[in-house]
Amino acid sequence: QSVLTQPPSASGTPGQRVTISCSGSSSNIGSSAVNWYQQFPGTAPKLLIFTNDQRPSGVPDRFSGSKSGTSASLAISGLQSDDEADYYCASWDDSLNGFYVFGTGTKVTVL
Amino acid sequence: QVQLQESGPGLVKPSETLSLTCTVSGDSLSLYYWGWIRQPPGKELEWIGYIYYTGSTYYNPSLKSRVTISVDTSKNQFSLKLISVTAADTAVYYCARGKLRYTTSGSRSHYFDPWGQGTLVTVSS
Numbered sequence: 001q002s003v004l005t006q007p008p009s010a011s012g013t014p015g016q017r018v019t020i021s022c023s024g025s026s027s028n029i030g031s032s033a034v035n036w037y038q039q040f041p042g043t044a045p046k047l048l049i050f051t052n053d054q055r056p057s058g059v060p061d062r063f064s065g066s067k068s069g070t071s072a073s074l075a076i077s078g079l080q081s082d083d084e085a086d087y088y089c090a091s092w093d094d095s096l097n098g099f100y101v102f103g104t105g106t107k108v109t110v111l
Numbered sequence: 112q113v114q115l116q117e118s119g120p121g122l123v124k125p126s127e128t129l130s131l132t133c134t135v136s137g138d139s140l141s142l143y144y145w146g147w148i149r150q151p152p153g154k155e156l157e158w159i160g161y162i163y164y165t166g167s168t169y170y171n172p173s174l175k176s177r178v179t180i181s182v183d184t185s186k187n188q189f190s191l192k193l194i195s196v197t198a199a200d201t202a203v204y205y206c207a208r209g210k211l212r213y214t215t216s217g218s219r220s221h222y223f224d225p226w227g228q229g230t231l232v233t234v235s236s
Contacts, residue, residue: 031219032218033219033220035220035221044229045156045205045223047224050210050212050224051212052220056224091221099171100161100169102148102155
């Protein structure tokens with residue numbers, strides 16, 4: 001059971017802005033950077049945002065990340081049908097000698 | 112361009128050992144962490160653990176008593192062993208390259224990129 005909580009679903013129409021939240025605690029998001037992964041059905045996750053707000057090469061600038069205190073957010077602006085996927089936040093947790101933890105995941109639907 | 116490929120049995124009997132290997136091409140194992148992540152059907156991702164190229168290991172506390180991750184730099188491979196499996200260990204298993212960076216404020220940033228395509232392992236008699 002994940003210690004990073006995300007809403008199960010989010011949706012928007014093409015062109016809209018969608019925001020996904022990721023809530024953690026002082027032992028994870030509060031003390032370590034947050035990363036975001038995008039996963040299409042039947043495929044491996046792909047790194048979307050690293051170190052809170054950095055985009056890997058090839059990721060459109062429609063995707064942006066932010067972090068404040070013990071929470072983080074992923075924003076998708078100019079929503080496209082190709083953005084329909086599952087999104088996971090992740091961070092390092094300093095408790096129990098340290099471990100990497102993924103969020104509960106959010107399914108984004110383009111209406 | 113670095114690529115990772117998982118290999119191993121797709122079916123394991125309950126109480127037996129799950130063994131998977133990840134072969135890395137296009138990059139050396141040096142200077143990176145190499146990790147295993149799994150995803151039960153229809154569920155969220157779960158970090159299993161990772162190994163630094165020097166051999167240092169880090170495991171998920173919930174799996175630590177059953178997991179061993181090892182590295183073979185001569186073959187550019189790293190491996191996962193999970194003992195005493197049950198149906199709850201049925202999942203798609205991914206291997207991935209891990210990076211550790213530090214922010215300007217000194218916070219750690221761990222992330223995985225790229226990932227292998229994943230392999231489904233079913234635990235059933």
